[in-house]
Amino acid sequence: MPCEGVALVLEVTSTKPRNDREAKRRCYARGGIPLHLLVDRESSSITLFSDPERDDYREQCTRPLGKPLSLPAPFAFDLETADFL
Helix, strand or coil, rough: CCCCCCCEEEECCCHHHHHHHHHHHEEEEEECCCCCEEEECCCCEEEEEEEECCCEEEEEEECCCCCCCCEECCCCCCEEHHHHH
């Protein structure tokens, strides 16, 4: 999958949440995508993965849905997640 120029991937867990939480995350990191945002419907949370290295991300920040999540540059805004509930 070509990843050049992709700044962020947004993923919402599906009927195969383990694949969304692990396999896809590692694929995005291997592709060098700087930011991966995962909305986890089962845990009612949102996680921002950043700083990809090899096949995973070195940083992650998780917030419960309903709480804002700060996105770094080039986006640089607080993502309101109340409507995600």
